Structure formats: structure tokens, C-alpha cells
Amino acid sequence: MPSGRTLVKICGTTTLGDALNAAEAGADAVGLIFAPVSKRLVAPALAREISLSVGPGVGRVGVFLNQSVAEVLQLADAARVSAVQVHGEFSGPELAELAGFYPVLRVVSPQTLTYHFEAPLPPHVTLMLDAPQPGSGQPLDWAALAPHFPAGGWLAGGLGPHNVAQAISALHPAGVDAVSALEQWPGIKDPARVWAFVAAAQQADARLDAAKPGAVGC
Numbered sequence: 493m494p495s496g497r498t499l500v501k502i503c504g505t506t507t508l509g510d511a512l513n514a515a516e517a518g519a520d521a522v523g524l525i526f527a528p529v530s531k532r533l534v535a536p537a538l539a540r541e542i543s544l545s546v547g548p549g550v551g552r553v554g555v556f557l558n559q560s561v562a563e564v565l566q567l568a569d570a571a572r573v574s575a576v577q578v579h580g581e582f583s584g585p586e587l588a589e590l591a592g593f594y595p596v597l598r599v600v601s602p603q604t605l606t607y608h609f610e611a612p613l614p615p616h617v618t619l620m621l622d623a624p625q626p627g628s629g630q631p632l633d634w635a636a637l638a639p640h641f642p643a644g645g646w647l648a649g650g651l652g653p654h655n656v657a658q659a660i661s662a663l664h665p666a667g668v669d670a671v672s673a674l675e676q677w678p679g680i681k682d683p684a685r686v687w688a689f690v691a692a693a694q695q696a697d698a699r700l701d702a703a704k705p706g707a708v709g710c
């Protein structure tokens with residue numbers, strides 16, 4: 493969904509209050525994690541309540557790690573998500589199957605980026621760059637990544653209000669995604685940090701727009 497600005501996803505939402513706060517702050521999407529190993533695991537029934545409450549303008553992204561296509565589709569359907577984000581072992585044919593039902597964010601680490609570029613992505617599959625251990629708050633080396641960052645790709649990994657503007661101006665991602673830096677403790681957001689994250693991304697976009705040749709004031 494290209495919009496001309498950086499989309500913002502607030503991941504690891506486990507309460508209705510946190511989801512509504514993210515929506516009010518201006519987030520484009522909330523992430524609902526269904527990976528059983530996660531400290532931010534959300535029950536399908538609560539995820540569904542969140543999906544039905546945030547309003548049609550806010551995407552709901554189901555997040556999965558090393559789960560079968562059948563499980564992904566069953567949970568995504570139950571929770572009424574609008575897209576899925578997959579980490580770990582998913583083959584090309586599995587991604588294509590998922591993409592027949594939902595837009596897919598395929599998460600890869602910088603170490604595996606080359607491999608994923610060599611194998612063409614199926615339609616409706618978008619790459620997201622993240623640290624090898626998802627949800628660990630580990631930032632990527634944006635300078636090293638810049639020459640290889642995929643056009644239209646998303647960025648995650650240790651992003652927060654303190655560094656998201658720098659990441660946007662370094663890589664121009666289509667979207668940014670964060671969890672650890674926005675929490676009071678795992679699974680529970682700090683509402684002020686969520687607002688600050690969205691605002692910092694919006695301000696970064698405004699600065700990039702103002703710097704474009706022909707922009708008013710240049």
C-alpha cells in the first residue's frame with residue numbers, strides 16, 4: 493500500500509487500550525503476535541476484538557514465527573487481521589500460498605537478504621529487514637544496509653522515538669515497525685513512547701519532503 497509517506501506499525505499489542513492508543517496516535521497498523529514463544533503472545537479472541545475495534549483505517553498485522561501455513565491462515569482468519577508478517581522458515585511456495593489470502597511482510601535479516609533477493613518474491617510479498625532475533629530491540633547497521641536496502645522494503649530492529657527519524661532518512665523504508673522500545677515491560681506499551689514514535693516518523697517524513705528540490709522554502 494504505497495502512500496508516499498513512511499507507514500508506522502506498532503507491534504506486540506496485547507491489550508485493547510494499547511491498540512486504541514496506537515490508533516489515536518496515528519499508527520497505520522498494529523501488530524498482533526501469534527508466535528507461541530513470544531512474551532507478547534495475544535489470544536485469538538482478544539486479537540479479534542482489537543481488530544474489530546481499531547477502525548477500518550488501521551491495519552492489523554498477524555505476526556508468526558516458524559508456523560505452518562494452515563496455522564497462520566487459521567489464526568489470521570480468527571483474528572480478522574488485514575495482513576500477515578512471517579519470520580523464520582517459510583518457503584517460496586508457502587509465501588505464495590499465504591499471499592493468495594493476505595498481503596505478506598516477509599521478515600529477513602541482513603545476513604539472509606542476498607539469498608532472498610536471488611529468489612524472486614511472489615506477488616503481494618514485501619520484505620521487512622529485522623535483526624536475527626525478532627523482538628530483541630537490536631538495531632541494524634543502517635549505513636551497511638543502505639546500498640542493499642530493497643525498494644519498498646520495511647525496516648524493524650531496535651527502532652524507537654530516539655532513532656526512527658535517523659533510520660528513515662538513512663534508508664527511506666516504506667514502513668517502520670517497533671516493539672521493545674515502546675514498552676513499559678514486555679507486552680505492555682508505554683503510551684507516551686508510542687505517540688513519540690509516530691510523531692518522530694511523521695516529522696522525519698516532513699523534513700525529507702521539505703528537502704526535496706522544488707519544495708516551498710527551498
Ligand SMILES: O=C(O)c1ccccc1N[C@@H]1O[C@H](COP(=O)(O)O)[C@@H](O)[C@H]1O
Nearest residue numbers: 503530626627629648649650670671672
Ligand atoms: O516481539 C516478539 O516477541 C516477536 C516474536 C516473534 C516474532 C516477531 C516478534 N517481534 C517482531 O520484532 C520486530 C522488532 O522488534 P524490536 O523493535 O527490535 O524489539 C518487529 O518486527 C516485531 O514484529
